Amino acid sequence: MALSTKTKAVLLGPLNKNNPVIVQVLGICSALAVTSKLEPSLVMAIAVTVVVAFANVIISLLRKTIPNRIRIIVQLVVAAALVTIVSEVLKAFAYDVNKQLSVFVGLIVTNCILMGRLEAFALGNGPWPSFLDGIGNGLGYGWILVAVGFFRELLGSGTLLGHQVIPQALYDAGYENNGLMMLAPMAILLVACIIWIQRGKNKELQEETN
C-alpha cells in the first residue's frame, strides 16, 4: 500500500519533527512517571496509541453532529469511555503492570496529547486521516517513553523487561546500579538529551540566537 505524501506527513510527522513530547512538550508528566521500567513504558505507549487513535476516529465520525459549544464535554466522554475500556483490559490481562501504572492509566483522559489531537485534528478531518494521526501521535509519544524507559531500566536496575542484562561479573568488579535513574529528575534529563540530539539534527527546529 503506497501512502500519499499527505498521509505520510500525518502518520510520520509526529515521530520526529512534530513529536508531541519533544517538540510540543506535551504529556511530560506521564513520561516522567511511568518510565522507570521498560515494561510499563511499553504498555503505556500502546494504551495511549489505542486511545488516541480510536477517540480520533469516533470524534471524527461525530464531528458534523457535535454542537460546537459542548464539544469538549463530548470529547471527554468519548475519551473517558475508551480509557475505561483500556483500564479494564489491563486489569484483566496485565494486572501487575496496571498496578505499576497506577493512576496514570486513568489520567490518559487528561493527557494533553489526546485532547490536543481531538481538538486540532479530528474535528476537522475524516475518520481515516484521523485514525492515522492518532496512531502517529501515539507512536511519537510511545517511542520517547520506550527510549527513556530503556535507559532508565538498563542503568537503574541493570535489567530489561525484568531480565538481568548487565552481567554479574560487572557487579563483582564493583559496578553499581544508578539510583538516580529511578528518580524522576533523571527522566527529564533523558528527555532533554533526546531533545538535544533531535534539535542538533534538525536545523529548522532550532530557535534563532540573537
Added chain:
Amino acid sequence: MKALRKYLDKIKPNFEEGGKLHWLYSTYDAFETFLFVPNTTSKSGVHIHDARDSKRTMIIVVLALVPALLIGMYNVGLQHYLAIGQDVAFLTKFFYGFLAVLPHIVVSYVVGLGIEFAMAQVKKEEVAEGFLVTGILIPMIVPVDTPLWMIAVATAFAVIFAKEVFGGTGYNIFNVALITRAFLFFSYPSKMSGDQVWVRTASTFGMGNGSVIDGYSGATPLGQIATTEAGSFADFTFHGITGQPLSISDMFFGFIPGSIGEVSPIAILLGAALLIATGVGSWKTMLSVFLGGLAAVLLVNVFAQNAIMEMPVHYHFLLGGFAFGAVFMATDPVTSARTEKGKWIYGFLIGLLAVTIRVFNPGYPEGMMLAILFMNAFAPLIDFYVIDANIKRRAKRVTAMVK
C-alpha cells in the same frame, strides 16, 4: 623561562590559522596563558586592568584548599591505622593518605579537564579556568572510599549537565562540585552515606595491610548523633572509630571520620584567612552562613526534644561540612548572590537551611550540600529584589528632589 618562551613561540605557527595543528589551538592557548601572562590588550574603550585575572583567582582558591587537603590526607592515614590497630610514624600515615587520595584527584582532573578541553576545542573558544578549583574540590567532598569510576561518571555528568549546557565557566547556576556530590549521593547512596565509607580500611598500593580491630565503627559524629538512642545531649558522647571519646580539639584539628577536606576546621580557617586577605572570597557570605546557622541552632535548642536538637552550636560548626561549605562552596562567585546585601541574605539562609536539614531530617545527617544547592537556585532571585529595592529607593529620592 626564556627557553620555554622560545619553544612556545617556535611551535605557535603550527596552531595558528593555516597551521596543521590549528584544530588544537584552544589547547595551545590554554597552556600558553597558563605559563605566561598574556600580552594581549583591549583595543577599544577605557579599561582598568589588574593582574588578578581568573587564572590567578582560581590558583588562590586552590592554595587556600591545600591546608585542608594536607590535613585531610593525614587524617585518612590516621583513621586507617587506628582502624587496623597499628601504631606507625607520622609520615607513614600521611603517605598512606596521600596514596589513597591521589587517584581521586587524578581521575577528577583528567575527566573534567578532558571534557573542558574537548568542549572548548569544538566551540573554538579559549579553555576556561573554572575546573581548576572544581577538580580539587570534588575529591575533597566525597568519602575516601568512593570508587574511582563513580567519581569519573559523576564528574562527567556535572561538567556536562551543570556547566557546559549552560554555557561553560561563569554561566552555571549550580556549583559544579556540589552537583558532582549530589549525583553520587542520589545515584549510589550506599557508597556516599552510612558508616562504612568514611574510613579506608583496605590497603592502598600494598600499604597498610591489616584487618579491622574489634569494636570498630566508622560512623561520622553527625551520623552518630542522628541515629543515637540517647534521649538528651547530656547522655550522649561522640566517639571515634575505635570507641574512644572525641574531644573538641580532635574535631577542631580534624582527627575524626568524614569526607577528606571537611574534617579540619583549623585548616579551613587558614584557607578562609587567605581568601579574605586576597579578596577572592567574600567575608560577608562566610560570616552570614555562620550567623544563619547560629540563629537556627539557638532556635532549635530552645524547643529541643532530642539529642541532636540539644546539640550546642559549636558542634554544628565543627562537625560535618558546615565550615567547608561556608568558606569554599557558598562563596563561589558564579553561583552565589552578587549584590552585597544579597550575600548576607544568601549566606544566612544557607546556614539556616543546613542546620534545619541536619536536625529535622533523619535521612540526611548532613545538610550543607543540599542547603547550598537549594540557595544557588535562589541567588538570582535575591539579587533581583535587592537591585529592585535599590532602584525604587533611588527613584523615590529623585522624585522627592524634583518636587
